[in-house]
Amino acid sequence: MNYRHAFHAGNFADVFKHAILLALLDALTAKDKPLCYFDTHAGRGEYALDDEEARKTGEWRDGIERLFDNADLPAPLRRYVDAIRACNPGGRLRVYPGSPLLAAHALRENDRLLLCELQPEEAAALRANFRDDRRVHVHARDGYAALHALLPPAEKRGLVLLDPPFEAQEGEFAAIEAALAKAHARWPTGVYAVWYPIKSHRSIAPFHRYMANGPFEKVLVAELLVQPDDSPLRLNGCGMLIANPPWKLDATLTVLLRALADTLAQSSAAATRLRWLRGEKA
Numbered sequence: 008m009n010y011r012h013a014f015h016a017g018n019f020a021d022v023f024k025h026a027i028l029l030a031l032l033d034a035l036t037a038k039d040k041p042l043c044y045f046d047t048h049a050g051r052g053e054y055a056l057d058d059e060e061a062r063k064t065g066e067w068r069d070g071i072e073r074l075f076d077n078a079d080l081p082a083p084l085r086r087y088v089d090a091i092r093a094c095n096p097g098g099r100l101r102v103y104p105g106s107p108l109l110a111a112h113a114l115r116e117n118d119r120l121l122l123c124e125l126q127p128e129e130a131a132a133l134r135a136n137f138r139d140d141r142r143v144h145v146h147a148r149d150g151y152a153a154l155h156a157l158l159p160p161a162e163k164r165g166l167v168l169l170d171p172p173f174e175a176q177e178g179e180f181a182a183i184e185a186a187l188a189k190a191h192a193r194w195p196t197g198v199y200a201v202w203y204p205i206k207s208h209r210s211i212a213p214f215h216r217y218m219a220n221g222p223f224e225k226v227l228v229a230e231l232l233v234q235p236d237d238s239p240l241r242l243n244g245c246g247m248l249i250a251n252p253p254w255k256l257d258a259t260l261t262v263l264l265r266a267l268a269d270t271l272a273q274s275s276a277a278a279t280r281l282r283w284l285r286g287e288k289a
């Protein structure tokens with residue numbers, strides 16, 4: 008396990024993922040009832056952008072840096088940038104919050120966060136970041152196994168984010184499919200969001216086929232390409248597959264994706280796609 012998210016924190020893929028994460032959590036917290044947020048691959052929670060890793064790649068310069076001072080953004084992207092700004096008091100971009108920290112900011116007093124991180128150093132940092140937050144439970148263990156063990160949550164409402172490092176490349180999809188099948192058996196009404204990289208569309212097609220015929224009745228997919236998907240050697244884009252999406256999320260994502268393509272494009276081939284694999288308008 009070599010993956011370190013510090014090299015990639017705040018890049019275009021994080022912007023895409025976290026803007027959608029906040030849209031999901033905002034839709035779910037529109038109802039009063041408490042909910043559970045389950046992050047299977049949580050990372051350390053926060054990343055300093057002047058750390059050696061972040062400086063080495065500078066990936067955040069084509070990600071959050073492009074948006075941080077942009078005052079002219081539509082509401083769902085504005086909401087995300089405001090959340091990043093709230094983590095950077097003083098108005099200078101210095102740290103990038105990971106999914107656990109953004110979720111903790113978006114959630115309420117009576118919501119609960121279950122965070123899994125397998126890498127011991129990252130898990131220790133995650134625990135330290137949330138030492139004073141009684142809503143948060145950190146599990147230093149395999150996120151897929153924890154999902155199987157801990158679902159359904161007592162709240163019976165909530166969101167699972169699956170954001171694995173894809174070190175196994177396309178092999179990761181088999182682990183995701185197995186995890187989702189088991190999760191559906193235990194908690195069919197949970198909302199599940201799966202982030203995935205796009206190098207070429209061909210490599211994603213089997214996963215989409217599986218989900219189009221899989222256990223969930225509603226499956227929405229949002230994708231952003233910042234470059235043409237014609238080179239399997241680089242990250243050309245990414246996607247988020249959402250099973251059981253909240254009502255009207257597709258309308259919010261339509262606005263969000265357009266703004267993400269406008270701000271994050273790295274070539275004239277930048278493009279977005281939003282489609283139902285199953286249910287609604289499939």
Ligand SMILES: C[S@@+](CC[C@H](N)C(=O)[O-])C[C@H]1O[C@@H](n2cnc3c(N)ncnc32)[C@H](O)[C@@H]1O
Nearest residue numbers: 012048049050105106124125126149150170172
């Ligand atoms: C893409 S990063 C997560 C980023 C985080 N979700 C965010 O958005 O800020 C993936 C993380 O999963 C961890 N990891 C790798 N395999 C894991 C596993 N089987 N279970 C839990 N965590 C794992 C890695 O150490 C890494 O920190």
